[in-house]
Amino acid sequence: MKSIWIIAKRELNSFFDSLIAYILLVVFLGISGFFTWLYGSDIFFVGQATLQPFFSIAYWTLFFFIPALTMRMLAEEKKSGTLELLLTKSISDWQVVLGKFTAVLMLIVIALLLTLPYYFTIASLGPIDHGAVWLGYFGMILMSMTFISIGLFASSITNNQIVSFLLSLFVGVFFLIIFDVLAGSFTGETGQFFSYLSLATHYDSISRGVVDSKDVIYFLSITFFGLLLAESILSKRNIAD
Amino acid sequence: MSIIVENLTKKYGSQRAVDNISFEVKTGEIVGFLGPNGAGKTTTMKIITCFMAPSDGDVKVGGNSIHNNQELIKKKIGYLPENNPLYYDMQILDYLRFVAELQGVPKSKIESRIIEMVRLTGLNDEKHKKIGELSKGYKQRVGLAQAMIHDPEILILDEPTTGLDPNQIVEIRKLIRELGREKTVILSTHILPEVEATCDRILIINKGKIVADGTSEILKKQAQGEEVLRVQILEASSKDEIINALQGLESVSLVDPIKESENSFIINSTPGVSSRKDIFKLCVNKNWILSEMTPIETKLEDIFRQLTTN
Structure with a gap:
């Protein structure tokens, strides 16, 4: 547990040292603020005290931002050889993967915390469904966890950051769009299967204010599976052939 | 540990x-x-x-x-x-x-x-x-x-x-x-x-x-096998005389004159025996001056090259 935190702390510091964190926060707040307040189907256009416009834009912003954060995580360490330095310290491969996962998740949580003023402002404008807002944030975090684990997996199989970035977008697109489209074009069990795989199905039901353990399990199991893959790829070097 | x-x-x-x-x-x-x-x-x-x-x-x-x-x-x-x-x-x-x-x-x-x-x-x-x-x-x-x-x-x-x-x-x-x-x-x-x-x-x-x-000493000894000396002898009447006299020693197996240097020789001893004493005594007997006697060690470089090429 302690080792995970030591790694996460280092990664977080390096985010904030290298401007990545500031750029992410500014752009994330800028884009989501712009579409929540000023443009398109914004709050004033909808005419309701709801954070729904914010969530639907943050959903897409995070989809692009998370791969940008995770792409270097393992790929760069492999390329520069620091992975060898790290893995010959008294820690396990799991601790390395979980440490990096924690660091990105914390940065995303910081970004989401900084959008709380949106919530307070809207709440003061009219009656707001508080439950839906908190569940919306909860759904955001679950979705981020999924994308982070996919990103870490993508970063573990290559030492090229661009490949890692594109690969995690590619995998992400399946969960975000393609399974959804397939679910629409098939009927019966196949349709249901794809609908179950689609991230949108589960995210929508959470953001509508219904928490079903099925949805939570869905997010957590993809997260676990992504991290498991990343860990097994890291430890492949350590398996006798 | x-x-x-x-x-x-x-x-x-x-x-x-x-x-x-x-x-x-x-x-x-x-x-x-x-x-x-x-x-x-x-x-x-x-x-x-x-x-x-x-x-x-x-x-x-x-x-x-x-x-x-x-x-x-x-x-x-x-x-x-x-x-x-x-x-x-x-x-x-x-x-x-x-x-x-x-x-x-x-x-x-x-x-x-x-x-x-x-x-x-x-x-x-x-x-x-x-x-x-x-x-x-x-x-x-x-x-x-x-x-x-x-x-x-x-x-x-x-x-x-x-x-x-x-x-x-x-x-x-x-x-x-x-x-x-x-x-x-x-x-x-x-x-x-x-x-x-x-x-x-x-x-x-x-x-x-x-x-x-x-250890480096053991490796050198193993690689070398026999003692090799570089010797310079002055005031002898001729080069051949020295060579013949040295060859006559029981502990010397091979004498090889060095071309570049006058009256210098590379001397290989019989395996397992040191020829230093005999050479010195020979020089004393014949009234020659022994101006140099250096053991030639095999360097680690030589051992390394010998073991890792071919």
């Missing part, structure tokens, strides 16, 4: 990078790995440090096998990998703190260990710089500092003196010598005088196999 390597093999595809090697390093011993590029030195080190699993065989570090006690072993080892990878965007002090925390140095001791390492490796003036801003030699020192920060019982150093200037090389060798009094050290290098200067024992590896194992 001892290291026992048993029948270690590592295959990359069909190529055997390490081919069934076994050796033992005792506590407090400094062992030098010598070998041409691609001989399997680095692979062996990677296996001992638990970065890589062997295809076959076992390594026991202080009685613990790399197959089931990795985290315990990793804690005991300080490792400087090849090419010295470091986080270039971190400050030296932050980096050393990070490594100390990972290696489980107690919180109360971390700061004092960092100060000691910075002093020991001469990084004091640079300690607030980012690692990426340092010159190669200073980076190497950071690499050494991080390897030693948790006061490990075993140090594994893959080419520790590359990129250092001659003064630093002397310092680092001295440091390794000092550390080697209590710790077990394995280092690899291409620089032959370095092994002679720092190591108690030499392992020469070629094509994944150990081709020589012993």
Whole structure:
């Protein structure tokens, strides 16, 4: 547990040292603020005290931002050889993967915390469904966890950051769009299967204010599976052939 | 803490990078790995440090096998990998703190260990710089500092003196010598005088196999077999007279005059016998002046070349 935190702390510091964190926060707040307040189907256009416009834009912003954060995580360490330095310290491969996962998740949580003023402002404008807002944030975090684990997996199989970035977008697109489209074009069990795989199905039901353990399990199991893959790829070097 | 390597093999595809090697390093011993590029030195080190699993065989570090006690072993080892990878965007002090925390140095001791390492490796003036801003030699020192920060019982150093200037090389060798009094050290290098200067024992590896194992004296003796002398004799009437007289000695097997130098000869003794006394007596009897008599030693370079070519 302690080792995970030591790694996460280092990664977080390096985010904030290298401007990545500031750029992410500014752009994330800028884009989501712009579409929540000023443009398109914004709050004033909808005419309701709801954070729904914010969530639907943050959903897409995070989809692009998370791969940008995770792409270097393992790929760069492999390329520069620091992975060898790290893995010959008294820690396990799991601790390395979980440490990096924690660091990105914390940065995303910081970004989401900084959008709380949106919530307070809207709440003061009219009656707001508080439950839906908190569940919306909860759904955001679950979705981020999924994308982070996919990103870490993508970063573990290559030492090229661009490949890692594109690969995690590619995998992400399946969960975000393609399974959804397939679910629409098939009927019966196949349709249901794809609908179950689609991230949108589960995210929508959470953001509508219904928490079903099925949805939570869905997010957590993809997260676990992504991290498991990343860990097994890291430890492949350590398996006798 | 001892290291026992048993029948270690590592295959990359069909190529055997390490081919069934076994050796033992005792506590407090400094062992030098010598070998041409691609001989399997680095692979062996990677296996001992638990970065890589062997295809076959076992390594026991202080009685613990790399197959089931990795985290315990990793804690005991300080490792400087090849090419010295470091986080270039971190400050030296932050980096050393990070490594100390990972290696489980107690919180109360971390700061004092960092100060000691910075002093020991001469990084004091640079300690607030980012690692990426340092010159190669200073980076190497950071690499050494991080390897030693948790006061490990075993140090594994893959080419520790590359990129250092001659003064630093002397310092680092001295440091390794000092550390080697209590710790077990394995280092690899291409620089032959370095092994002679720092190591108690030499392992020469070629094509994944150990081709020589012993102290530099033992290796030299093995390679040499017979005594070879360079001798200069003055005030003799002719060169042939000297050659004939020398050949007449029982302990001399071969006399070879040196062309460039007047009255100088290379003399091979009969195996197992020293001819020095006889040559001296001969000169006294004949009233010649013996102006030079130097034993010619086989250099480590020669042994290395002999064992690793062909």
